[in-house]
Amino acid sequence: xxxxxxxxxxxxxxxxxxxxxxxxxxxxxxxxxxxxxxxxxxxxxxxxxxxxxxxxxxxxxxxxxxxxxxxxxxxxxxxxxxxxxxxxxxxxxxxxxxxxxxxxxxxxxxxxxxxxxxxxxxxxxxxxxxxxxxxxxxxxxxxxxxxxxxxxxxxxxxxxxxxxxxxxxxxxxxxxxxxxxxxxxxxxxxxxxxxxxxxxxxxxxxxxxxxxxxxxxxxxxxxxxxxxxxxxxxxxxxxxxxxxxxxxxxxxxxxxxxxxxxxxxxxxxxxxxxxxxxxxxxxxxxxxxxxxxxxxxxxxxxxxxxxxxxxxxxxxxxxxxxxxxxxxxxxxxxxxxxxxxxxxxxxxxxxxxxxxxxxxxxxxxxxxxxxxxxxxxxxxxxxxxxxxxxxxxxxxxxxxxxxxxxxxxxxxxxxxxxxxxxxxxxxxxxxxxxxxxxxxxxxxxxxxxxxxxxxxxxxxxxxxxxxxxxxxxxxxxxxxxxxxxxxxxxxxxxxxxxxxxxxxxxxxxxxxxxxxxxxxxxxxxxxxxxxxxxxxxxxxxxxxxxxxxxxxxxxxxxxxxxxxxxxxxxxxxxxxxxxxxxxxxxxxxxxxxxxxxxxxxxxxxxxxxxxxxxxxxxxxxxxxxxxxxxxxxxxxxxxxxxxxxxxxxxxxxxxxxxxxxxxxxxxxxxxxxxxxxxxxxxxxxxxxxxxxxxxxxxxxxxxxxxxxxxxxxxxxxxxxxxxx
Amino acid sequence: xxxxxxxxxxxxxxxxxxxxxxxxxxxxxxxxxxxxxxxxxxxxxxxxxxxxxxxxxxxxxxxxxxxxxxxxxxxxxxxxxxxxxxxxxxxxxxxxxxxxxxxxxxxxxxxxxxxxxxxxxxxxxxxxxxxxxxxxxxxxxxxxxxxxxxxxxxxxxxxxxxxxxxxxxxxxxxxxxxxxxxxxx
Numbered sequence: 001x002x003x004x005x006x007x008x009x010x011x012x013x014x015x016x017x018x019x020x021x022x023x024x025x026x027x028x029x030x031x032x033x034x035x036x037x038x039x040x041x042x043x044x045x046x047x048x049x050x051x052x053x054x055x056x057x058x059x060x061x062x063x064x065x066x067x068x069x070x071x072x073x074x075x076x077x078x079x080x081x082x083x084x085x086x087x088x089x090x091x092x093x094x095x096x097x098x099x100x101x102x103x104x105x106x107x108x109x110x111x112x113x114x115x116x117x118x119x120x121x122x123x124x125x126x127x128x129x130x131x132x133x134x135x136x137x138x139x140x141x142x143x144x145x146x147x148x149x150x151x152x153x154x155x156x157x158x159x160x161x162x163x164x165x166x167x168x169x170x171x172x173x174x175x176x177x178x179x180x181x182x183x184x185x186x187x188x189x190x191x192x193x194x195x196x197x198x199x200x201x202x203x204x205x206x207x208x209x210x211x212x213x214x215x216x217x218x219x220x221x222x223x224x225x226x227x228x229x230x231x232x233x234x235x236x237x238x239x240x241x242x243x244x245x246x247x248x249x250x251x252x253x254x255x256x257x258x259x260x261x262x263x264x265x266x267x268x269x270x271x272x273x274x275x276x277x278x279x280x281x282x283x284x285x286x287x288x289x290x291x292x293x294x295x296x297x298x299x300x301x302x303x304x305x306x307x308x309x310x311x312x313x314x315x316x317x318x319x320x321x322x323x324x325x326x327x328x329x330x331x332x333x334x335x336x337x338x339x340x341x342x343x344x345x346x347x348x349x350x351x352x353x354x355x356x357x358x359x360x361x362x363x364x365x366x367x368x369x370x371x372x373x374x375x376x377x378x379x380x381x382x383x384x385x386x387x388x389x390x391x392x393x394x395x396x397x398x399x400x401x402x403x404x405x406x407x408x409x410x411x412x413x414x415x416x417x418x419x420x421x422x423x424x425x426x427x428x429x430x431x432x433x434x435x436x437x438x439x440x441x442x443x444x445x446x447x448x449x450x451x452x453x454x455x456x457x458x459x460x461x462x463x464x465x466x467x468x469x470x471x472x473x474x475x476x477x478x479x480x481x482x483x484x485x486x487x488x489x490x491x492x493x494x495x496x497x498x499x500x501x502x503x504x505x506x507x508x509x510x511x512x513x514x515x516x517x518x519x520x521x522x523x524x525x526x527x528x529x530x531x532x533x534x535x536x537x538x539x540x541x542x543x544x545x546x547x548x549x550x551x552x553x554x555x556x557x558x559x560x561x562x563x564x565x566x567x568x569x570x571x572x573x574x575x576x577x578x579x580x581x582x583x584x585x586x587x588x589x590x591x592x593x594x595x596x597x598x599x600x601x602x603x604x605x606x607x608x609x610x611x612x613x614x615x616x617x618x619x620x621x622x623x624x625x626x627x628x629x630x631x632x633x634x635x636x637x638x639x640x641x642x643x644x645x646x647x648x649x650x651x652x653x654x655x656x657x658x659x660x661x662x663x664x665x666x667x668x669x670x671x672x673x674x675x676x677x678x679x680x681x682x683x684x685x686x687x688x689x690x691x692x693x694x695x696x697x698x699x700x701x702x703x704x705x706x707x708x709x710x711x712x713x714x715x716x717x718x719x720x721x722x723x724x
Numbered sequence: 725x726x727x728x729x730x731x732x733x734x735x736x737x738x739x740x741x742x743x744x745x746x747x748x749x750x751x752x753x754x755x756x757x758x759x760x761x762x763x764x765x766x767x768x769x770x771x772x773x774x775x776x777x778x779x780x781x782x783x784x785x786x787x788x789x790x791x792x793x794x795x796x797x798x799x800x801x802x803x804x805x806x807x808x809x810x811x812x813x814x815x816x817x818x819x820x821x822x823x824x825x826x827x828x829x830x831x832x833x834x835x836x837x838x839x840x841x842x843x844x845x846x847x848x849x850x851x852x853x854x855x856x857x858x859x860x861x862x863x864x865x866x867x868x869x870x871x872x873x874x875x876x877x878x879x880x881x882x883x884x885x886x887x888x889x890x891x892x893x894x895x896x897x898x899x900x901x902x903x904x905x906x907x908x909x
Contacts, residue, residue, distance in 0.1 A: 010896050013896065014896065017895065046899050049899045049902055049903055050898075050899050053899045053902035054898065056844070057848075057870070057898050
């Protein structure tokens, strides 16, 4: 494709991408490509490659961890003083003064930062939690965004929310957040350690919901609700859950684009197992309060079963696209089902943290609680609870033994989900139904469809393979790798070769010819000829190639047919260049009167053109023309004229060695016939030397190998005549 | 004053410094950072080039020197450094896998569908080299995005292009690269 065409393809492709609706996209393409099938095909190709490319690039992101491990090993090997702890710890802030805070002790480390206990001196003396975010994309931005929220955060006053007090940047430019120090343990751990039953867990959960509701009313979405962000402390012996990190996730968040699922942090913004489907999509869809509701659903699920609906490790391992698809489409098992399954897996139940395996526990969960959880976990956020309070209220109703709002979905709704999940299966069923109606055996019908599809696949694949080979061969030829190129294209059927690849076959044909592998030369050239039948361009150059090959191969009958065909095709041409070439190539061997007579008009044309050529004539053309005419005269047995024309040809200031050689050969033969044998022999010797020189310096042939081949054929004739 | 700052000052004065000059310094810094981080990371944590490059930026360059222009040079260098680190590592691994002693991984030997992340890096690297010959500007964008993890906007600001242009180039480049890779495997 030309540069302009490629440009155009790209533009259409990019615009097409912006049209998300498939039907509309087709309309757009119809308009944009306006009947240009080639362009349309190109764009479609790009579009289908697009999805694959996106996936490929996303999933190849995290190659760094093993790389870094190896780097470290490498450094160790080379004894480079790169620390294994000798390097000052990046994160070790203990003992440092950061703003008005004195860092005392590290109390935790998470994916996105390290948390320290610190002492604040001014304006008030207290202990706080100081979280240094591991890596700031742009600290100014992070802090700025936080400050934007700070107003709203300051308005939050809730017993179950840990205050975020301050934000700033360390001396080394890392953002940090200062929070109310909450001394407690993760909600899930707390429940497990104290072996809480269903009721107790739910009561704690409700407090969390109220906290989240409070924040939502202030316009703050947490975005990263998970057990490690909910700590349980004891106030006067009463367990109080506190949600921490409000406002941090958002402030630290980068606009999520294709490559920033892993942002400046080492893990997802949000943890995949707790991420709502719309967060995972990162489609730019506004994440709203309902995203938090989803996370609450996950939390509740985990409180009840000890597991998240989807296994975190598995999600991360499956790669980005699979993860999104799972979150978007796969229905998780209801909690009671999960519990039952877990119970069967580990009958002993001592080692792992199943909150409850007793039948009683499971029966409490089954039913209403299941539906509450599932409602919070709905993929479609419109079907979730509208507010955190709504969720808490339903839980409360359950605790009060009142009927809950959450209902198992209607049979129709379930059927719809089933269809969506199993679209392929349904299509197959439809296919079978059709087959039965048509009276074909299902298996036969499917077999035929499959076979056709398979054959089509094979065809397509082979076509693509062939194209690949041909393209590769082109490249090889530019590096003079004749052997390799020849082998590569060996099996490609002639019909598969597009015109743009003619170059390959011409070149290889010449290469074979120069090495006197006539059969292969002919084979390769046959492909070129086949193309020639297809288009209506100038074939005379190809004639110049093919003629010598046939003669060289000794296929005299073939050569006869060839020249008759050439004459038939170009007999009436008005183009002197074509005329001259046809003349030349048809007279490579001695011939009969009939051919000569047929060539006369062409020779006339060439003669006229030669006569008309003034001082600014193209010497190359003129020289060749003179030669061709000389050859004609020679074949007509007009030796005197032949000599004159040869000398004229040699007289042009045009140093083409092959032409010189050919001129001298015809000269030699004409002189010989005129009785000047010594002169003839001398000229013969000169030509021979020139031909041999060329062979020596261009063993694989060169651009105009066929001109040399022409000369060699004449050499054969001349030496037979003169040296017999 | 660090070497980097000196170089960047030279840039400010208008002396054209190539990203190459910054490269050794940044390369070293990245490796140090990487190794130090590894010492503190729990096993299985994923490290991101983005993070490292930004950290290096913060560490190597003072606040007042962190202009957009300097940033452009810095990130371009860092991205190249990152690229080398990754390719170097991937090649080393590949040598083990495909039989030691091979100087250069034969792209033809890789099966695209089954390639590991390391092999992918190599495939992308090879294709990228070809892209550099055909569309140098586009290749620059790819390097910044893929090895530095900059957002479209950051790339745009770094290279002085429109954000939309960057986005288009990136999308088209990915398709181009994948097709190139597929051609060769």
